[in-house]
Amino acid sequence: MLASLGLILLCQLIGEAVVRGIGLPLPGPVLGLLLLLILLLARDRFAVLAHGPLRNDGVENASKGLLAHLSLLFVPAGVGVVQKLDLLASHGIAIVLVLALSVVVTLLATVLTFRLVSRLLKQQDAR
Amino acid sequence: MSDNPFSLWVYLSQSPLLWLTVTLLVYATTDAVSLATRRHPLANPVLHAMWIIGAFLLATGTSYTSYFAGAQFVHFLLGPATVALAVPLYENRWRVVSSIVPMLVALLAGSITAVVSVVLLAEFAGLPRDVVLSLAPKSVTAGVAMGIAESLHADPSLAAVAVILTGIMGAIIVTPLMNRTGVTDYRARGFAAGLAAHGIGTARAFQVDEIAGVFSGIAMSLNALVTSFLVPLAVTLLVR
Numbered sequence: 001m002l003a004s005l006g007l008i009l010l011c012q013l014i015g016e017a018v019v020r021g022i023g024l025p026l027p028g029p030v031l032g033l034l035l036l037l038i039l040l041l042a043r044d045r046f047a048v049l050a051h052g053p054l055r056n057d058g059v060e061n062a063s064k065g066l067l068a069h070l071s072l073l074f075v076p077a078g079v080g081v082v083q084k085l086d087l088l089a090s091h092g093i094a095i096v097l098v099l100a101l102s103v104v105v106t107l108l109a110t111v112l113t114f115r116l117v118s119r120l121l122k123q124q125d126a127r
Numbered sequence: 128m129s130d131n132p133f134s135l136w137v138y139l140s141q142s143p144l145l146w147l148t149v150t151l152l153v154y155a156t157t158d159a160v161s162l163a164t165r166r167h168p169l170a171n172p173v174l175h176a177m178w179i180i181g182a183f184l185l186a187t188g189t190s191y192t193s194y195f196a197g198a199q200f201v202h203f204l205l206g207p208a209t210v211a212l213a214v215p216l217y218e219n220r221w222r223v224v225s226s227i228v229p230m231l232v233a234l235l236a237g238s239i240t241a242v243v244s245v246v247l248l249a250e251f252a253g254l255p256r257d258v259v260l261s262l263a264p265k266s267v268t269a270g271v272a273m274g275i276a277e278s279l280h281a282d283p284s285l286a287a288v289a290v291i292l293t294g295i296m297g298a299i300i301v302t303p304l305m306n307r308t309g310v311t312d313y314r315a316r317g318f319a320a321g322l323a324a325h326g327i328g329t330a331r332a333f334q335v336d337e338i339a340g341v342f343s344g345i346a347m348s349l350n351a352l353v354t355s356f357l358v359p360l361a362v363t364l365l366v367r
Contacts, residue, residue, distance in 0.1 A: 008207045015210070026352050027271045029209035033348055036213035041220075060218070063211035066204065067344075071173045071330035072154045073205045076198035077269045078177040078291035080284050082184055083191045087258070087285065094252040096296075099265060099289060102245040103297045106266060106323040107304055110237030110346070114315035117229035 004053040004062035011036045140189055146197030153179050166334045168299040173291070173327055205270055208326070212344040219341045226314055233315070234346065237322040238353040241266035242361045250366070259366055261285040263358045265293040268325040271351045275358050290325065297324025298331035313339040321346030 014035060016028030024031070036059070043049040053059040081088070088095065139145045157172040157179070164170040184194055195202070216223065223230075242263055249259040260281035264272040269290045276286035297320065305316045317339030320328035325347050333340030 005207070008210050011210045011213075012206050026355050027209075027268075027274065029206040029270070030348050030351050032206075032210040033213045033216075036210055037217055040213065040217040060214050063214035066208045066211045067215070067333070070208055070326050070333070072151075072158075072176075073201055073208055074173050074269065074291055074294060074327055075150055075154055075176045075180070076195060076202040077287045078173055078295075079180045079184070079194060079198065080191055081177060081288050081291070082181045084285055084288050091254055091258060094249075094254055095258070095262070095289070096292065098245060098248040098252055098254070098262065099293050100296050100300075101248055102241065102265070103293055103323050104300060104304065105244045106237055106241040107297065107301060107319045108308065109240040110233050110319035110322045111305065111308060111310050111315045113236040114229045114233035114318055115310055115312060117232045118226060118312070118315070121228060 004059040007053040007059050143197035146194045150198045150201055168302055171295055171298055174295045215341045215344055234349050238350050242357050246365045257281055262289045265289040266323055267351045267354045294324045294327025297328045314342045317342035318346045322350045
């Protein structure tokens with residue numbers, strides 16, 4: 001458990017260091033995600049890597065434990081709304097409506113594009 | 128107990144322990160309620176934890192800064208949780224590889240829609256320029272959105288609030304909306320949830336279906352990449 005958490009943090013740390021180091025315009029944890037994915041794939045190919053957290057689903061279990069409570073992690077930033085009450089009093093309804101409309105349009109655009117493209121691909125395969 | 132109960136409160140309200148405890152216990156309660164309603168979208172645990180804790184802070188006159196001194200230990204885990212998304216991605220890699228083309232096209236369509244729609248709507252609603260800028264990255268996860276807002280000289284804390292509100296609304300809307308569109312493909316539904324509503328949408332997607340959760344997590348990480356490039360571009364083109 002500890003070693004697995006350590007490995008997850010190490011991936012994030014390397015991600016942050018690379019992003020800062022070469023000025024990549026993406027967040028460090030996203031690069032850390034790619035790194036952990038590469039490690040897991042490499043472990044299946046090279047048995048020598050299957051040690052410590054990369055053995056017996058160690059890092060897998062730790063990750064699932066973290067992801068099981070993903071929405072808790074947004075609570076502290078969400079409570080920050082108390083700092084913005086004056087702004088919300090003056091523009092709150094407009095902000096909430098704008099965000100709600102945009103989220104509906106985004107959900108629809110994404111899901112319909114996904115379905116359309118996978119249907120087109122299936123038709124092509126059928127031919 | 129000290130002679131003056133007030134001095135105990137002053138001590139506790141300044142210590143991280145109290146606010147970390149409050150965050151965990153309030154969330155544990157709202158999550159239990161959500162479970163008891165069989166995960167009804169309106170019983171969203173983040174939404175209810177937010178206003179309960181917020182009201183408590185206002186009632187006790189506690190500043191957000193003192194609150195965050197405790198809550199930051201939870202907030203910090205957003206980074207490691209992003210890294211942890213590698214695991215569901217790894218375990219479902221064949222499913223992911225087999226739908227790579229629809230994913231990439233939907234990613235492009237979705238992330239452009241997310242940014243352009245919010246900027247145009249906010250301009251149309253006559254919101255001030257710095258608010259428009261802070262709303263632009265609202266579909267990506269909090270840490271990334273705050274970084275984007277900072278680079279635009281907008282307000283990062285408003286960006287974080289916009290992100291959370293978007294996530295909550297997305298998590299509430301996604302299931303009924305998708306049921307109406309008649310799309311039963313959980314890959315597509317999950318992908319849309321993660322793209323439009325980042326981690327809160329992903330948490331919701333995992334509640335509904337494991338595959339939806341995986342695709343949601345992928346959409347969330349890819350959208351963080353694309354949006355980091357897209358927002359500065361959209362802002363130069365669209366904001367007056």
